[in-house]
Amino acid sequence: MKLPVERDQNMNRRQMIRVLSVGSMPVLMAGPRALAQTQGRKYELLLKGGRVIDPSQSFNAPADVAIAGGRIAAMARDISAAESERTVPVAGQIITPGLVDLHTHGFAGVSHWGVDLDQHCLARGVTTAIDAGTSGADSFDGFRRLVIESSRTRVLAFLNISRIGLIGQPGELVDTRMIDVASALRVAKAHADVIVGIKVRCSESYSGPNDLDAVRAARRVADQIGKPLMIHVGTPYSPMEQILELARPRDIVTHAFRRGGGGGVVGPDGRVSDYIRRASERGILFDVGHGSGSFSFAAAEAALKESFPPATISSDIHAYSALGPVFDLPTTMTKFLHLGLTLEKVVELATVAPARAIGTIGDMASLKPGSPADVAVFDLVQGDFSLVDSQGEIRKATQKLVPVLTLRRGTIP
Numbered sequence: 517m518k519l520p521v522e523r524d525q526n527m528n529r530r531q532m533i534r535v536l537s538v539g540s541m542p543v544l545m546a547g548p549r550a551l552a553q554t555q556g557r558k559y560e561l562l563l564k565g566g567r568v569i570d571p572s573q574s575f576n577a578p579a580d581v582a583i584a585g586g587r588i589a590a591m592a593r594d595i596s597a598a599e600s601e602r603t604v605p606v607a608g609q610i611i612t613p614g615l616v617d618l619h620t621h622g623f624a625g626v627s628h629w630g631v632d633l634d635q636h637c638l639a640r641g642v643t644t645a646i647d648a649g650t651s652g653a654d655s656f657d658g659f660r661r662l663v664i665e666s667s668r669t670r671v672l673a674f675l676n677i678s679r680i681g682l683i684g685q686p687g688e689l690v691d692t693r694m695i696d697v698a699s700a701l702r703v704a705k706a707h708a709d710v711i712v713g714i715k716v717r718c719s720e721s722y723s724g725p726n727d728l729d730a731v732r733a734a735r736r737v738a739d740q741i742g743k744p745l746m747i748h749v750g751t752p753y754s755p756m757e758q759i760l761e762l763a764r765p766r767d768i769v770t771h772a773f774r775r776g777g778g779g780g781v782v783g784p785d786g787r788v789s790d791y792i793r794r795a796s797e798r799g800i801l802f803d804v805g806h807g808s809g810s811f812s813f814a815a816a817e818a819a820l821k822e823s824f825p826p827a828t829i830s831s832d833i834h835a836y837s838a839l840g841p842v843f844d845l846p847t848t849m850t851k852f853l854h855l856g857l858t859l860e861k862v863v864e865l866a867t868v869a870p871a872r873a874i875g876t877i878g879d880m881a882s883l884k885p886g887s888p889a890d891v892a893v894f895d896l897v898q899g900d901f902s903l904v905d906s907q908g909e910i911r912k913a914t915q916k917l918v919p920v921l922t923l924r925r926g927t928i929p
């Protein structure tokens with residue numbers, strides 16, 4: 517793989533920014549002295565010669581991006597390398613805000629679903645991973661300590677309305693004693709700085725006949741903390757229409773582009789149902805949440821044909837999807853490129869759109885000067901690629917978005 521970093525002959529070895537490998541991609545590491553010794557230069561790091569796609573600013577053009585103090589310092593057509601301690605040439609590559617994955621599962625070793633988020637997110641261009649309810653009230657202290665505080669990826673979370681979250685089998689909602697408004701509320705308030713909403717799964721296999729009770733309970737908590745619900749749909753016990761009646765504007769329905777008739781936006785007739793359109797019109801967001809069982813090329817294609825794109829593209833990366841069919845968020849984005857969305861659109865749906873969904877825009881998903889320097893660099897590789905959905909359907913694609921470099925706050929500590 518090409519490493520887009522050259523040595524600057526003017527720098528001594530201690531100032532040298534090292535390229536190390538995390539997973540299969542290089543990440544930049546700067547020693548503390550390198551960043552401390554700016555020696556009068558304006559910037560610590562300059563990404564030079566790339567094409568910037570930053571939907572938060574409706575920007576899609578060649579530009580250089582300069583970083584200082586862990587923040588974006590400047591973005592302009594031509595910034596002189598002489599102004600920066602270090603210059604990374606990225607000609608022919610695409611610079612975007614660090615990706616925001618709205619649906620991931622951390623807590624590896626505690627939850628059977630969990631994966632290491634630094635390996636599966638940060639190393640793949642995702643600087644913010646939103647955990648989708650892997651932990652509930654009984655385990656969130658541990659999730660905070662073991663995942664949020666120990667990851668280099670920025671991790672935020674939806675709290676599961678079930679006390680046990682996704683820690684064990686059988687499903688977390690098959691026993692209604694696990695639905696506990698008071699404990700969820702207590703924990704959501706205690707961790708308000710990292711909990712972005714409440715998660716509830718509506719699948720007969722995980723919630724039995726209790727899905728509506730669980731959504732009502734989750735609704736009460738979400739309303740009291742003023743944050744959205746994330747509703748997982750997957751062949752629910754109750755009719756989807758009834759579940760959606762409990763949803764409010766800004767709530768997120770994930771796994772929405774699953775096979776027709778499975779509870780997603782496409783019904784058994786292969787069409788986007790009227791009640792889905794009405795829900796979308798009143799502000800409910802339909803997210804991808806690919807996962808091992810929840811993305812269908814045919815359903816997504818049918819929805820796009822009816823001008824019903826996803827509101828956000830997320831991976832649902834977990835222990836059963838990381839080795840395929842998901843692999844990572846850029847591969848999920850590539851699937852939508854293949855289905856005809858523009859590159860600018862897929863970047864929007866994996867950066868500023870999820871940031872808006874969780875109300876954190878301004879603090880992430882932008883290369884506007886002053887923003888945290890969470891940045892991803894990609895190659896859009898041309899060739900022959902096989903893409904597989906959750907049904908095992910394979911599509912042949914001619915381009916693929918491949919992450920080559922990720923910066924978190926301007927560096928990787």
Ligand SMILES: [Zn+2]
Nearest residue numbers: 619621648832
């Ligand atoms: Zn999930």
